[in-house]
Amino acid sequence: MKTVTIKDVAREADVSIASVSRVLNGVGRVGEATRTRILKTAERLRYVPHEGARSLIMRRTATIGIVLPDLHGEFFSELLRGADNAARARGLHLLVSTSHGNPEEAAAAIRSMRGRVDGLLLMSPHLDHAFVARHLPEGLPTVLMNAAAFDGKSAVDVEDYVGAVTMVRHLAGNGRRRIAHIAGPVGNSDATERLRGYLDARPEPLDDGYVVRGDFSVASGYAAGLALAALDPRPDAIFAANDMMAAGCIDALDELGIAVPGEIALGGFDDVPLAHFLRPPLTTMRINVADFGRKALERLASTIEQPTEVESETVVPELVIRRSCGHRGRKAPKSNGEDSLKQGRYVE
Amino acid sequence: MKTVTIKDVAREADVSIASVSRVLNGVGRVGEATRTRILKTAERLRYVPHEGARSLIMRRTATIGIVLPDLHGEFFSELLRGADNAARARGLHLLVSTSHGNPEEAAAAIRSMRGRVDGLLLMSPHLDHAFVARHLPEGLPTVLMNAAAFDGKSAVDVEDYVGAVTMVRHLAGNGRRRIAHIAGPVGNSDATERLRGYLDARPEPLDDGYVVRGDFSVASGYAAGLALAALDPRPDAIFAANDMMAAGCIDALDELGIAVPGEIALGGFDDVPLAHFLRPPLTTMRINVADFGRKALERLASTIEQPTEVESETVVPELVIRRSCGHRGRKAPKSNGEDSLKQGRYVE
């Protein structure tokens, strides 16, 4: 695997590697004749600079590492897309890693980023501060996603608690009393906050059976749906901690012949693209996920440029009313299939 | 941004950097006393090796570049997920780049991979061989996705033509005669092959209006759905070149009050997770997209290990029968929400 290096170009053009570098980067003074000779040779040899070597000496890699819990489902892919768009706009690349809920893997992923990236986007809802702090290479600019800022690290955060409260109040506002919850996994900070919001906003106390644990997957939502439907008295609404579980839940209720929202209303969280296509379309709390990813990357980029600036940002999810919640409002005029704004809430 | 290097560890432990390196990599002989002293110091200083420097001298980065047209939609995210899983299993990382249908961006993405990655996964259905060949750094192991192999590059490929023929025949087999097509963008090789399969398999000739161009997006499927529904005579079936456009089309038909599959049957392509959740659930050609990504990565990995081995692989999509096609078969017994195999086809 013989690849052509700057030395080859220099030898071939009969100059020093310094001149080649100067010409190719357009810095320093080089005579016109030499310049064109070098360019010609580089072209002829199809020379492409070795980015690894380049970033070693320049101490910047033009790459951002992004560590996600998983790549499953639209939430992460939208997040990645948003980050990628922002990265491209800045000439940055994205090095992706997944931790799969495993602290060891997360730590390994973080370690292996050293010397490969200029900064790190870290989403690890299952890790606590101490663990993260212990494994983060110092001096590596980092932005935490969906975690509180700490220790000089910026963060972008979704207001899970507020979102959950909003959704539960909305369901209650439509006359639902026995609102059940499909929670995310234990130890996941988003799941915990959403559960807390649910518990605080629930119109009447219910026993423990009305909260079922899932793991944010469709399958777990399906199972939870079956379990909740079997309760007596049956809940008249279910708030799922994310849209994927809501999707699974709809499947379960559909199979059992339970009408949504007639018998059971349903609310989700995230507003992934799928939510629009469920039947009935899913009422959910919108995080503009791609935008969230973009925000995180932009904050990181500015932290890299201005290392002093440590600032956090918070995203408040918005209620998107579709049909699954049995909302009794007028349907907004639908112009072009897009959502339209109505009284600070979206009605689709 | 002072980070700790191997030199710091060496100085602190009062040994040479060579010994530190030997201990940390577990190669060569080092006395027990020195070994533990070095390990202690490295631990204390929280030393993490600089992967960039490491890969420069070792001539391997443990990173695979993956260039995709876009990150929009479940197709690409599933692909990425499959590749990531296979990569993690091999201790490899993924450097993601998107070309957005723009040849210049694609070329830039490919160039910037030099010296960052050990191999390249390239999906660029909008680029021709010559262009790709001209911009691929020589000596960089590459696997092409959804493109024919050439010039010593391996490829993994989906049999678009066969898939399209299968779908159209299936629709025809259910008694549909006027089968329209929502095609992908001009110049996209997958779109072209699917269109060709459609044209060859269509039970009766139709005029040009029955083929509408989309761009693989939901919005374009929506627009195409409106256009096709306005035709006279109206088609009794629509084959969309991918599931996203089928989803948009369902939306359009739904809005117009046209029954699916009653008045118009619908078929898609890809079987992204969304297909299951559409109403009616979408009959489509299944590519196990994540598995496809995994295959591609594994082929690349073996090409890297055995540079001689250039082999291509082909994936034949399978018909997944759901309700959108109006299939008159018995519904398969549904055991656990999963698809079940029936006569070589899936019925869900």
Added chain:
DNA sequence: CACCCGAGAGAAAACGATTACCCAGCCGAC
């Protein structure tokens, strides 16, 4: 006692770039 061998550890050469520094011309000014 001379010799050889192996173990342990340091010095230094890579890897492929960027860039600070220096030097050789050349030209105009005094």
Added chain:
DNA sequence: GTCGGCTGGGTAATCGTTTTCTCTCGGGTG
């Protein structure tokens, strides 16, 4: 004629590692 400034371009240090030599020191052997 000398000097100074500017231009063009080469030399070499550097980035943080790995790895090949090489050297030293002990101990076993003849």
